[in-house]
Structures are given as C-alpha cells and as structure tokens.
Amino acid sequence: MSTFDAVNPGPRPYRVVQWATGAMGRCVIRGVLDRPDMELVGAWAHTPAKAGVDAGVLAGRDPVGVAATGDLQDILDLDADCVVYAATPALDRYAELDLICSLLASGKNLIATNGYVYPQAHGPLFAGELEQACKRGGVSVHGSGVSSGFMADVMPLVLSRLSRGITHVYVRECTDFSRHPSWQMVHHMIGFGRDEDAYLRALRPVRTAMWALFTESLHLIATGLGVDLDEIDMDVEHRLARVDLAIAAGPIPRGTVAAARWTFSGLAAGRPVITVEIVHRADASRTSDEWGRPGYSLRVDGRPSVTLAAGEDWVSDPIAAAAAHVLNSVPVVCAAPPGIRTHLDLPVVCGRMRV
Incomplete structure (x- = not known):
C-alpha cells in the first residue's frame, strides 16, 4: 500500500x-x-x-x-x-x-x-x-x-563476507528462559515442567514446529552461500531438573524437563555443511552447563575462518x-x-x- x-x-x-x-x-x-x-x-x-x-x-x-x-x-x-x-x-x-x-x-x-x-x-x-x-x-x-531472523541466519551470512572457500557454518544458541514471562512458550511450546513421559508424548508436534522454524534458517544460509542442501538431519535431547526451579513463567518441579538441545545438520555432497544447535534451559543458574552457557557462538570455516561469540548479556532485552x-x-x-x-x-x- x-x-x-x-x-x-x-x-x-x-x-x-x-x-x-x-x-x-x-x-x-x-x-x-x-x-x-x-x-x-x-x-x-x-x-x-x-x-x-x-x-x-x-x-x-x-x-x-x-x-x-x-x-x-x-x-x-x-x-x-x-x-x-x-x-x-x-x-x-x-x-x-x-x-x-x-x-x-x-x-x-x-x-x-x-x-x-x-x-x-x-x-x-x-x-x-x-x-x-x-x-x-x-x-x-x-x-x-532474533532467532530465527537474525542470529541463526542473517549473522552467519554477514560473517561469510569475510571468508572464501567456506566449508562449514556452525551456529549455537543457548537461551535461559528463567525470566521469560510466557507460560504458553515455556511450558506449552518448549515443554518445560512436564514429566519425561508427558514430554516424549508431546514431542512429535513440537518436532514438527521446530523443524519448520529452523530448517528455514538452514535453507536461507545455504541459498545465500550458493549451495543446495540434499537433506537436513534433526536430533533432540533433554535433561531433567535436579531441584525445584522457580522461573517467571511458572514453577519447574524437580524431575521434570528443564533443558533441551536441538541439532539441525544440513548435508551436501554427503557431509554436514551447516549446523544449527538450539539449546533451551529453564534456569541457567541452577541447571548443568553440559551444553554451554547462555549466548551465541557462530563460526564460519573457510579462508580465513571467522568466529563470533556473545555471552548471555549480548543484548539487554531479547x-x-x-x-x-x-x-x-x-x-x-x-x-x-x-x-x-x-x-x-x-x-x-x-x-x-x-x-
């Protein structure tokens, strides 16, 4: 208009x-x-x-x-x-x-x-x-x-401007949801606070939603870099809370799901060329650092290789x-x-x- x-x-x-x-x-x-x-x-x-x-x-x-x-x-x-x-x-x-x-x-x-x-x-x-x-x-x-829409796709393409002969792009996002206010997002969409059986039963539709969201990012990066992806692999892991967690969106009882890691691998010519790793943590101060601290890591492997890391305070309000x-x-x-x-x-x- x-x-x-x-x-x-x-x-x-x-x-x-x-x-x-x-x-x-x-x-x-x-x-x-x-x-x-x-x-x-x-x-x-x-x-x-x-x-x-x-x-x-x-x-x-x-x-x-x-x-x-x-x-x-x-x-x-x-x-x-x-x-x-x-x-x-x-x-x-x-x-x-x-x-x-x-x-x-x-x-x-x-x-x-x-x-x-x-x-x-x-x-x-x-x-x-x-x-x-x-x-x-x-x-x-x-x-x-921000992710998707910036850190998971736009920023890797920005970094690629500094490199040639690129062989692999890696993006890692780790989000601390302790201050996120949306019950709908934290409990319903992500599945935090569910016991393990309930989480696994609800995982199929969530896998569909996560696939729809982040495969777009992989295809955007691939198109920008001039490569056709043959397929995209997806994997998900989860961890349980070791203690009761009190977060903005509502309590996460001990023994329920409090962290998850989603990995998307875009394959071309039989090998991974783009990897996007999405880590969700209910409370980073009280859950394991097994999958890293909150923030972003981006790496473009090429000549030269380019790396950008940003901690959880990279932006004051996501x-x-x-x-x-x-x-x-x-x-x-x-x-x-x-x-x-x-x-x-x-x-x-x-x-x-x-x-």
Missing part, C-alpha cells in the same frame, strides 16, 4: 496491526506507540478476555483508542499497511497458511516473528500459495526477529530486540515489490537514532 496520503502529499505514518498480544506482541505495540512514523490501527488477541480491551492498556500504556479484537474479519476490514504477526509458533505451518494468505490478500504486508524467514523451505506448494496471496494484495511477506528488528523492517517491507521477501532480497535494515 502507498505510504503517502492522497490528500496530504507529505508522508504519513505506517499503519500497523499487531496480531497476538503476548509478551512479544505487547512489546511491539509499545514500539509502535513510541515511533512518530507509525500508527497502531488494530490489534488481534487470542484470549477472549482481551477482546474489547484497549491495546494501549494491554501493553501497559495509557489508552490509545484501539480496541483489541478476536474477530479475523475486523482485522481484514482495516485499512493498514502492515500486520506484525507474533503468534506462538505453529505446530503445523500449513495449518495457518489460510490465515496468513487471507491477511496478505486483504492488502496488508505481513512481518512474522516466528518463521517465514525462508518459506521456500516448505516446498513449492507452500511458497506458491504465499506468492499468489501477495500478488492479490499487492504486498509482501517477511520473517524477522524480546525488545526482536520487536525492534521487526519494526525497523516495516518501511523496507512496505516498499518492497509484492511477494516473499527474505533477508536476501531486502536492503540492509537499520535502526533509528534518537537525537
């Missing part, structure tokens, strides 16, 4: 809709309200109790005159430039495809915080549906965030960082040609300086 008002020839704010009002969604709302170049025009809430509540209030601010809704049609009817889609990662990417396509076809660009960094990874049918919806709406779809990356992408995505727009297609996204 145009970013210029038909009556006033000067630029007008980007009209933003926030989809889902969990921890990430509330942070995005606050970010929109703080930017003079953006205007919040809508909010969709999953919880019925939030319907009708002012979006500003949901985000911990004063009322802004925008009531949250649980009705998809209310969002489709809005005149908006962009939807920030911050729903919990889908257990089945195809299950939400109709919803995403409806939002795109209604003429709204869409930036997702969980996935869609490289939708082509899900095959031509999935990507084709998105492309057609983008064409109908004259808009773009883009995936952003949720705010993911929200900022999304909002900084809004002007670029809205200006892009219609279609799937990955980080390989867009200009460098920069933040805004306050003076």
Whole structure:
C-alpha cells in the first residue's frame, strides 16, 4: 500500500496491526506507540478476555483508542499497511497458511516473528500459495526477529563476507528462559515442567514446529552461500531438573524437563555443511552447563575462518530486540515489490537514532 496520503502529499505514518498480544506482541505495540512514523490501527488477541480491551492498556500504556479484537474479519476490514504477526509458533505451518494468505490478500504486508524467514523451505506448494496471496494484495511477506531472523541466519551470512572457500557454518544458541514471562512458550511450546513421559508424548508436534522454524534458517544460509542442501538431519535431547526451579513463567518441579538441545545438520555432497544447535534451559543458574552457557557462538570455516561469540548479556532485552528488528523492517517491507521477501532480497535494515 502507498505510504503517502492522497490528500496530504507529505508522508504519513505506517499503519500497523499487531496480531497476538503476548509478551512479544505487547512489546511491539509499545514500539509502535513510541515511533512518530507509525500508527497502531488494530490489534488481534487470542484470549477472549482481551477482546474489547484497549491495546494501549494491554501493553501497559495509557489508552490509545484501539480496541483489541478476536474477530479475523475486523482485522481484514482495516485499512493498514502492515500486520506484525507474533503468534506462538505453529505446530503445523500449513495449518495457518489460510490465515496468513487471507491477511496478505486483504492488502496488508505481513512481518512474522516466528518463521517465514525462508518459506521456500516448505516446498513449492507452500511458497506458491504465499506468492499468489501477495500478488492479490499487492504486498509482501517477511520473517524477522532474533532467532530465527537474525542470529541463526542473517549473522552467519554477514560473517561469510569475510571468508572464501567456506566449508562449514556452525551456529549455537543457548537461551535461559528463567525470566521469560510466557507460560504458553515455556511450558506449552518448549515443554518445560512436564514429566519425561508427558514430554516424549508431546514431542512429535513440537518436532514438527521446530523443524519448520529452523530448517528455514538452514535453507536461507545455504541459498545465500550458493549451495543446495540434499537433506537436513534433526536430533533432540533433554535433561531433567535436579531441584525445584522457580522461573517467571511458572514453577519447574524437580524431575521434570528443564533443558533441551536441538541439532539441525544440513548435508551436501554427503557431509554436514551447516549446523544449527538450539539449546533451551529453564534456569541457567541452577541447571548443568553440559551444553554451554547462555549466548551465541557462530563460526564460519573457510579462508580465513571467522568466529563470533556473545555471552548471555549480548543484548539487554531479547524480546525488545526482536520487536525492534521487526519494526525497523516495516518501511523496507512496505516498499518492497509484492511477494516473499527474505533477508536476501531486502536492503540492509537499520535502526533509528534518537537525537
């Protein structure tokens, strides 16, 4: 959609809709309200109790005159430039495809915080549906965030600029969830706090969701480096809490799952060429360091090899960082040609300086 008002020839704010009002969604709302170049025009809430509540209030601010809704049609009817889609990662990417396509076809660009960094990874049918919806709406779809959306895919490509003859790319993320406020994410999605049998029973749909999320990152890296992956292997391990843990999202009893490590290996010519390791820990201060301390490690093996390590304090607020990356992408995505727009297609996204 145009970013210029038909009556006033000067630029007008980007009209933003926030989809889902969990921890990430509330942070995005606050970010929109703080930017003079953006205007919040809508909010969709999953919880019925939030319907009708002012979006500003949901985000911990004063009322802004925008009531949250649980009705998809209310969002489709809005005149908006962009939807920030911050729903919990889908257990089945195809299950939400109709919803995403409806939002795109209604003429709204869409930036997702969980996935869609490289939708082509899900095959031509999935990507084709998105492309057609983008064409109908004259808009773009883009995936952003921190991991995936930056550290698991964009940063390895940035480091690759310093090397040639690359033979392997390794990414390790270890996240401490002790201060993460979302019960939905920590207990339901990740599975912390479940006994071992319950965790293993619930693992199949979670494996599907994790596969959908991080294989996109591997394919994005591979495409950027000019290699075709033959296949991707996935492995998962878990560990139990040795003591009772009290974390922001709710208690983790002793003997229940409190850590997990997911390993994704992209193979080409019979050997691993890209490895992404995702470690989740309920409380890094009270669980084993067997899989490393919180933070990120990135290594590009080539001539020369390049390594980047960042501890758990690499960013003061990971949720705010993911929200900022999304909002900084809004002007670029809205200006892009219609279609799937990955980080390989867009200009460098920069933040805004306050003076």
